[in-house]
Structure formats: structure tokens, C-alpha cells
Amino acid sequence: MKKFLYEILLFTLLIFICACCLDFFLSYRLRQNQNRMYAAWNQMYNDSTCYDLVINGSSRAWTQYDPLILDSILDLTSFNLGIDGSAINRQITKYNKYCELHGNPKYLIQNIDLWTMSYTMGYEREQFFSYFFYDRDLLKEYDYYENFSWGEKYLPCYRYLGYDDVITEALFHDNKGHFFEYLTNGYFSRVEEWDGSVLYAMDSVIVATDTNAVNLFIDFLQEETGNGVKIIFVYAPIYIGAREKMLNEEEMFAMYDSIAEKFDIPILDYNDIPMCYDTTYFYNATHLNRLGAELFTTKLAHDIDSLGLSK
Amino acid sequence: MLFNSFEYLIFLPIVFLLYWFVFDYAISKCKHQLLWQNLFVVIASYIFYGWWDWRFLILIAITTLLSFLSGIGIEYAPTKCSKKAVMIANVVINLGILGVYKYYDFFAREFAELFGIESDFLLLHLILPVGISFYTFQALSYSIDVYRKQIQPTHDIVAFTAFLSFFPQLVAGPIERATNLLPQFQKKRTFDYAQAVDGMRQILWGLFKKIVVADNCAVYVDQVFGDIGAHSGSTLLLAAVLFTFQIYGDFSGYSDIAIGTAKLFGIKLMRNFNVPYFSRDIAEFWRRWHISLTTWFRDYVYIPLGGSRPNIPEAIRLKGDKAIEARYTKWIAVRNTFIIFLLSGFWHGANWTFVLWGAYHALLFVPLLLMGKNRRYRDTVATVTLPDGTVKAKWLPSLKEAGLMLLTFALAVVGWIIFRAENIGQVGEIVSTILSGSILNVPMLISQYYYIPLFVVIIVMLLFEWFTRNRLHGLEITNVPYRWIRWSIYMLIILALFFSIKTETPQFIYFQF
Known part of the structure; x- marks a missing residue:
């Protein structure tokens, strides 16, 4: 019996060592990956530049603000922190991680919309896999919302179990993934034409604002304004068809107005500019394509410049 | 659990x-x-x-x-x-x-x-x-x-x-x-070291068959059989072949885990599968597939019904005509064969497809019974018994044996189509699509990252089972001389398990029965 248990222990130890090596290998490979959601993190982690301006928000920040255009017009360096499918909780955590790695920016463009003031939980949680096991601060931040299991947090490789697409991505896709050419300083430009299916599938939108999320956002603004970061709120363009389905837009405007007033934050509103009426500039009802994003960012940069917000 | x-x-x-x-x-x-x-x-x-x-x-x-x-x-x-x-x-x-x-x-x-x-x-x-x-x-x-x-x-x-x-x-x-x-x-x-170690090996082999082979086959099979009308004959045929491996991996994998676990507790359970896809005819297949159920029906239904040697009724015996007696004996044997195959099919579930599956196998079995060839292959394929009674396995089967195995496998595939279909109408639809011109189309292949590893693991499973076919399970590799080689094999299997585990734990097919 002793011999049997000894062998089992030895074999378990061997499995543990192999699992550690495999975990390190898979995580390393994913940290080199330039595909979509991984790249949004990897570009931030694998770069130590201290940028002057960062753009924070969801996919509507990620795909709509081109940092290179902002750089060229405002004579600054900028980085897009947009994160797909994320509400304010994820956005703030990513911003905090950015500050830890790169230092505080001088300017922060915060993209705001109807979906910002809520919580994201569980969506594409595999984007954190390559980092959180080694970055316990990140784990601590996200665990509150993502509810990682004990095994995911403490056992090597366990979090990859069942995610065969992630493993395939790590094993077989190198850092020249097809998204690579579209990712610049965190910005993901979508070279796509209008797809009306999202608009067609959209019901009337009434997004309930989460009070806790609003408080979280206010705390965040308090801290960042205290750190001397100049914040600008931006309503990025939304296709008019989608806007017509948003039933509590006025409520949203009032809420952001009151927050902006409290912290003396300027709001730039692009919800009703001409491009919002033309599907040429959108790839779906709520996201600009590359053409639209370039036009919008150019306009935004000129507006920031003319209003002297970047001085 | x-x-x-x-x-x-x-x-x-x-x-x-x-x-x-x-x-x-x-x-x-x-x-x-x-x-x-x-x-x-x-x-x-x-x-x-x-x-x-x-x-x-x-x-x-x-x-x-x-x-x-x-x-x-x-x-x-x-x-x-x-x-x-x-x-x-x-x-x-x-x-x-x-x-x-x-x-x-x-x-x-x-x-x-x-x-x-x-x-x-x-x-x-x-x-x-x-x-x-x-x-x-x-x-x-x-x-x-x-x-x-x-x-x-x-x-x-x-x-x-x-x-x-x-x-x-x-x-x-x-x-x-x-x-x-x-x-x-x-x-x-009392604890037996050798038995417990063998139990662990058998559990690992069962997990390999279930998680690596069966669950990966299920990805393709479920997709294709979930929308039969949308697929070509070649795709349906490939799905049927993969289902053949899925159900084997699933059920024999379960049995291996069960038998292996029992060994850990000092209990020896009966063998349930004995490399059925290396059978040379359908009778041999049924001596090697779900042995515990087949022998149950044999012992508690077939033999009490008279089996293949029924008591001759007095009215016939008194006539003294041996030809009539022989005909009677054969008729009873055929009847009993149909009864146990139909019962065996119906045991699997309340659906006519299972009954049809049983009838299909009975139809394949009866000709062998009538020709007296149903017990022709009682040994394991490609083995020789030495004068001292030990059985030695050959590396390869003869051409005839390979042909017979392939034919039996093909017959089993047809059976599994009936078994997998949701109703009798669907059986007809699948078979007619397979027999149509679309059999010549290139079958749907999900992704190279899916089908290449899948074919590799199926081949690995078949190779392991082939080389251990006269042993109790595929991972009974005590003859491998060095421990590090054996442990490397175990580690590779665990690695394959790691890559194959799904986020939602799939059920075992036979749990529904």
C-alpha cells in the first residue's frame, strides 16, 4: 500500500510539474498572440511607453478611436484601452493596470454611452487567462466580477481545460495573426461594410443604469482628477436607426451631465453628426468601420485641439 | 456523479x-x-x-x-x-x-x-x-x-x-x-498492489477512450446528425463511422473506468468489451460487445427458451423423423435468436429504432446460425496457440482476416446508423442520402485542428487495442520493459485528456438506457 501511494504521489508530482511547464508555455504563447482580444491586452503589456493620452471604453472605444490620427493632429502619443463587451468595471480595471505598467496619462478620453454604467461578468473571460495566473493583482481585480474557481486561480493549466479554441490559438497561431495588421496602439480598425442584422435584431433598448456602477465610475473619476488627469467625455457616433430604438437616452444624458458637472469634465457629443445618418461609415448599428472611425477621430482631434482641451 | x-x-x-x-x-x-x-x-x-x-x-x-x-x-x-x-x-x-x-x-x-x-x-x-x-x-x-x-x-x-x-x-x-x-x-x-496499479491503468485507458476519442467524435457526429438534411452522403457516412468509434469509446471507456475503479477497492468485475471491432463476423462481434448484457440474455432468456437445442415436443419426437426434428430445432433457434436480439434492442430504450437495430443484427446473425458457423471464431484474431497453451499474438492479421474485420466493421456501422437515428424515417433518410450521388462529394471537415488530431487519436486507440488484444485492456503494458517508457505513455495520455476536456462535461451515452 505504501508503495502504491508513493507512486501515486510521485506521478501526481510529475503531472504537476508538467502542468506548470505547459501552463507557462501556453500563457507565453498567448502573450505573443496578436489576434483580437488577446492583442488588446498584449499590446498594453508588451509595451512600456508612457502615453500622453489614453482612450477608455468598450468595443465602441476599441474600434472607433484611431490613436495615430490623434497623435498626428494633437502632437501627442496616445493609446486605445478599449475592451470588447465591457462595461465600466472592466474598463476601470484595465485602465488601472495600464497606469501600473505605463504610469498615469495626461489625458483620458472616456467613451460614454447607454451601456457603460453596468457590470460585465463572464464575457470572453479567456482573455485574462494568459495573465492573471502570473499577475495576482489583475486576478484580484477581476476575480470580484469573473468569479474564477479555486482550480482556475491556483492550479496550473486548470483554467485552460475545456477551452480548446484558446489552446489551439496558443499552439498554432503565431503573432502574425490576421488581426495584426488592423491593430495599432490598441485600436482595432474594422475594414467591413454595413451589416444590418444587428439593427434588425435590436429591440427597443432601455438600459437600466446600475447605481453601484455609477458610484464606481464616480470614485474612479474622483481618483483620476485627483491624480491630475484631464478627462474628456465623448459620445461617439451611433447609427440613427439604433438611436431611435434607445428609449431612455434623455435619462442617460442627464446622468452624464450631472457627473461631468460635478468634476468639471467637458463632454463632446457626436451622436447627431451627419455620418450618423449614413451606413457607409458603420459596420453595424453601434460601431463605425475604419472609414467612419478615421473621419470621426479626425473630427474629434480637431475639436479637442480647437477647444484647447489638450493644452 | x-x-x-x-x-x-x-x-x-x-x-x-x-x-x-x-x-x-x-x-x-x-x-x-x-x-x-x-x-x-x-x-x-x-x-x-x-x-x-x-x-x-x-x-x-x-x-x-x-x-x-x-x-x-x-x-x-x-x-x-x-x-x-x-x-x-x-x-x-x-x-x-x-x-x-x-x-x-x-x-x-x-x-x-x-x-x-x-x-x-x-x-x-x-x-x-x-x-x-x-x-x-x-x-x-x-x-x-x-x-x-x-x-x-x-x-x-x-x-x-x-x-x-x-x-x-x-x-x-x-x-x-x-x-x-x-x-x-x-x-x-485486502489491498493488492498489482491489482490497484492495473486498476489505475484501466481507468486512464477508459478516460482516454471516453474523453479523447468519444467526446471528440461527438462534436462532429452531433453536428451532422443534428441536421441530416443539410449534409451530403459522404458527410453522413463519415459521421456514422465516427459514431461507431464514439459509442465504442464512450461505453467501453465507461466499462474500463468502472472495472478499474472496482480493482482499486479489491473487487474484480466481469469484462464487458473485448476488442469488438476486431471481430471477423457478427457472431464474434456479439461475443465481444457488451458482454455482460449479451450473456445475461443468453443465460436468462435464450437458454430457458430452449436456446439452439430445444426439447423436441413429444408429438414430433414420436414421428421419429430426424429431418423434421432438425427443422424444428433450427426454427426454435432462429426464433430464440430473434427474441433475444429484439429484446436486447428494446432494452436500450423505448424507440422503434432500437428494435430495428436488434432485428438488423438478428438478420445478420441467423445465416451464421443456420450454417452452423456462429461459433467459428472463438479465439482472438491473428493469434496462435503454442503447444504449451500460451497464446501468441501476431503483428498483423492475414489478408482474409483483415477483409473479414473490415466487413464486420462496415456491417456494424450500418447498425449504428439505425441506433443513432431518432426515428425510423430518419434511418431511411440517412441511408438514401448515403446511397445517393452525394457520397462522392468531399465530406465536411470542421477544421484541420479538429480532424487531424481526431484521426490520430482513433488510430492510436486502435493500435493500442490491437497490440493488447489478448489482454484485459488497452493499457495493460506490463511487458514494456522500462518504467520511464510506461510513465511517458501515461503522461501523453494525460496530455491528450487535457487537450480534449470540454467545458461542459458530456454524459455517457449508455446512461440514458
Whole structure:
């Protein structure tokens, strides 16, 4: 019996060592990956530049603000922190991680919309896999919302179990993934034409604002304004068809107005500019394509410049 | 609790350690060691089974109590007739419970359809308790064996409950015989190192077949069979072939895990699969596929019905015509063959497709029976028996053997199409699509990252099984000289498991039966 248990222990130890090596290998490979959601993190982690301006928000920040255009017009360096499918909780955590790695920016463009003031939980949680096991601060931040299991947090490789697409991505896709050419300083430009299916599938939108999320956002603004970061709120363009389905837009405007007033934050509103009426500039009802994003960012940069917000 | 779940990964080591250490030590000075050891098995088994739904425990407890009492009843019944009555009563009640849970709604629906009436008010919508077909048959075998005096009735209800609810084989077999399993619960088990190590190997091999082979095949099979009309004949044929491996990996994988787990607790269960896809005809296939069920039907249905050597009725015997007697014997053998294949099909579930599957196999089997060739291949393919009685396996089969294996495999694939289809109409649709011109199309292949590893693991499974075909399981590699080679093989299998585990733990196919 002793011999049997000894062998089992030895074999378990061997499995543990192999699992550690495999975990390190898979995580390393994913940290080199330039595909979509991984790249949004990897570009931030694998770069130590201290940028002057960062753009924070969801996919509507990620795909709509081109940092290179902002750089060229405002004579600054900028980085897009947009994160797909994320509400304010994820956005703030990513911003905090950015500050830890790169230092505080001088300017922060915060993209705001109807979906910002809520919580994201569980969506594409595999984007954190390559980092959180080694970055316990990140784990601590996200665990509150993502509810990682004990095994995911403490056992090597366990979090990859069942995610065969992630493993395939790590094993077989190198850092020249097809998204690579579209990712610049965190910005993901979508070279796509209008797809009306999202608009067609959209019901009337009434997004309930989460009070806790609003408080979280206010705390965040308090801290960042205290750190001397100049914040600008931006309503990025939304296709008019989608806007017509948003039933509590006025409520949203009032809420952001009151927050902006409290912290003396300027709001730039692009919800009703001409491009919002033309599907040429959108790839779906709520996201600009590359053409639209370039036009919008150019306009935004000129507006920031003319209003002297970047001085 | 599923064998391939995280819960089981925790449950098994805890039960193992408690069984051999904590509990065994605690009772070492106790007078009733065996009783406590069996009681622990019962508690662990009931926790395991109750994990699905605690209400299932009531049914298994009823079956246990009835069968236990029937054994004692048969023992004390004064006449042969009353003994038979007790046995029949137990069989009827147990089959009645099984029938109500498994078949009632099916027959009610068929009845309603036949007479054109609304079926809703007739249906009971009962949840089928996991493993009910398996433990019911095990319980039946006990009372029949007691009646036949093949085993002494036990008076130890704890040992009997352990026999009927032993968790490794409770939900999907092997369907054990009281003659094999019950005596093992009637003496205290002691730890056997070699047996435990072999058990671990067998569990690992079972997990490989289930998680790596079966669950990966299921990805393609479920996609294709989920929308038959959208796929070409070649895709359907590939899905049917993959289902052939899926069901084998799934069920024999389960059996390997069950047998391996039992070995950890010092219990030897009967073999349930013996490389069935290396069979040279359908009769051999059925001697190697789901052995515990096949032999159950043979012993408790086929032979009591007269088997292939029935008693000749006096009216025929008196005529003295040997030709008529031979014809009668053959007719009874054919009838009995059809009965057990149809019953075996229907045992799998309340659907005409299972009956058709049974009939299809009966049709393949009967010609062999009539030609007297059904017991032609009783040895393992490509093996020679040396003068000293040892069996030596050849590296490769002969061309004829390979051809026969391929033909039997193809026949099995057709059978599995019937088995997998949701209804008889779908069987026709699948077969006609396969036989259409679209069989020449390139089959749908999901992704190179899917099908290349899948074909590799199927080939690996077949190679392991081929080279261990006269052993008890595919990972019985004690002849590999160096430990580091063996351990490397185990590690590679664990790596394959890691890459194959799904976020949602897939069920075992046979749990639904």
C-alpha cells in the first residue's frame, strides 16, 4: 500500500510539474498572440511607453478611436484601452493596470454611452487567462466580477481545460495573426461594410443604469482628477436607426451631465453628426468601420485641439 | 456523479483513502470488519448515486429490498412451485418498475396514436432514473440464480446492498452476476498492489477512450446528425463511422473506468468489451460487445427458451423423423435468436429504432446460425496457440482476416446508423442520402485542428487495442520493459485528456438506457 501511494504521489508530482511547464508555455504563447482580444491586452503589456493620452471604453472605444490620427493632429502619443463587451468595471480595471505598467496619462478620453454604467461578468473571460495566473493583482481585480474557481486561480493549466479554441490559438497561431495588421496602439480598425442584422435584431433598448456602477465610475473619476488627469467625455457616433430604438437616452444624458458637472469634465457629443445618418461609415448599428472611425477621430482631434482641451 | 467530472476526481481519492486507511484502520480491531467495510461501500455508493437525484435512491432501495427478500423467500418456500412463484413475483415487480419508468410513456403514446386519441392525459412524464436497466437486471439475475440453486441466498443485507449498488458499475454496468460479485462482498477485501496499479491503468485507458476519442467524435457526429438534411452522403457516412468509434469509446471507456475503479477497492468485475471491432463476423462481434448484457440474455432468456437445442415436443419426437426434428430445432433457434436480439434492442430504450437495430443484427446473425458457423471464431484474431497453451499474438492479421474485420466493421456501422437515428424515417433518410450521388462529394471537415488530431487519436486507440488484444485492456503494458517508457505513455495520455476536456462535461451515452 505504501508503495502504491508513493507512486501515486510521485506521478501526481510529475503531472504537476508538467502542468506548470505547459501552463507557462501556453500563457507565453498567448502573450505573443496578436489576434483580437488577446492583442488588446498584449499590446498594453508588451509595451512600456508612457502615453500622453489614453482612450477608455468598450468595443465602441476599441474600434472607433484611431490613436495615430490623434497623435498626428494633437502632437501627442496616445493609446486605445478599449475592451470588447465591457462595461465600466472592466474598463476601470484595465485602465488601472495600464497606469501600473505605463504610469498615469495626461489625458483620458472616456467613451460614454447607454451601456457603460453596468457590470460585465463572464464575457470572453479567456482573455485574462494568459495573465492573471502570473499577475495576482489583475486576478484580484477581476476575480470580484469573473468569479474564477479555486482550480482556475491556483492550479496550473486548470483554467485552460475545456477551452480548446484558446489552446489551439496558443499552439498554432503565431503573432502574425490576421488581426495584426488592423491593430495599432490598441485600436482595432474594422475594414467591413454595413451589416444590418444587428439593427434588425435590436429591440427597443432601455438600459437600466446600475447605481453601484455609477458610484464606481464616480470614485474612479474622483481618483483620476485627483491624480491630475484631464478627462474628456465623448459620445461617439451611433447609427440613427439604433438611436431611435434607445428609449431612455434623455435619462442617460442627464446622468452624464450631472457627473461631468460635478468634476468639471467637458463632454463632446457626436451622436447627431451627419455620418450618423449614413451606413457607409458603420459596420453595424453601434460601431463605425475604419472609414467612419478615421473621419470621426479626425473630427474629434480637431475639436479637442480647437477647444484647447489638450493644452 | 459522472466518472469524467471534477466531482468524481475528488470523490474517488477520498473514498479510496477512507476505505483502505481511515476506515480500515478504525475497524481493524472490530468484530464485524466485513460488515463495516460493506457498509462503507453502501454509503459511498448511495452518495455517488444520490448525487444525480436523491429520489432515485428510493427506487434502488426498493429493488434491493425486494430482491433480498425474494432470495430468502425462495430459500424458505416449502415447494418448488412456491419457490418459483416467489422468483416470478420478484421478476414481475422489478420488470414492472422498469417498465413503468422506461416504457410506459412510449406504449401510451403508441396506443393513443393507434386509436387516434389524445395522448397527453395518458402520459406520466416520469424521469428515467439513471442506470435502472442495469441494476434491475442485476437484481433479477440474483433471484433467478437463487431459484436455480446456482447461488446460496444471502442473509447479509449489507453485503447484498453493496452488491447491487456498488458505485463503479451501478449506472452503466457491467451487469454483474451474483455468482461473481456477491461472494466478493462476503469476504473482507485486502489491498493488492498489482491489482490497484492495473486498476489505475484501466481507468486512464477508459478516460482516454471516453474523453479523447468519444467526446471528440461527438462534436462532429452531433453536428451532422443534428441536421441530416443539410449534409451530403459522404458527410453522413463519415459521421456514422465516427459514431461507431464514439459509442465504442464512450461505453467501453465507461466499462474500463468502472472495472478499474472496482480493482482499486479489491473487487474484480466481469469484462464487458473485448476488442469488438476486431471481430471477423457478427457472431464474434456479439461475443465481444457488451458482454455482460449479451450473456445475461443468453443465460436468462435464450437458454430457458430452449436456446439452439430445444426439447423436441413429444408429438414430433414420436414421428421419429430426424429431418423434421432438425427443422424444428433450427426454427426454435432462429426464433430464440430473434427474441433475444429484439429484446436486447428494446432494452436500450423505448424507440422503434432500437428494435430495428436488434432485428438488423438478428438478420445478420441467423445465416451464421443456420450454417452452423456462429461459433467459428472463438479465439482472438491473428493469434496462435503454442503447444504449451500460451497464446501468441501476431503483428498483423492475414489478408482474409483483415477483409473479414473490415466487413464486420462496415456491417456494424450500418447498425449504428439505425441506433443513432431518432426515428425510423430518419434511418431511411440517412441511408438514401448515403446511397445517393452525394457520397462522392468531399465530406465536411470542421477544421484541420479538429480532424487531424481526431484521426490520430482513433488510430492510436486502435493500435493500442490491437497490440493488447489478448489482454484485459488497452493499457495493460506490463511487458514494456522500462518504467520511464510506461510513465511517458501515461503522461501523453494525460496530455491528450487535457487537450480534449470540454467545458461542459458530456454524459455517457449508455446512461440514458
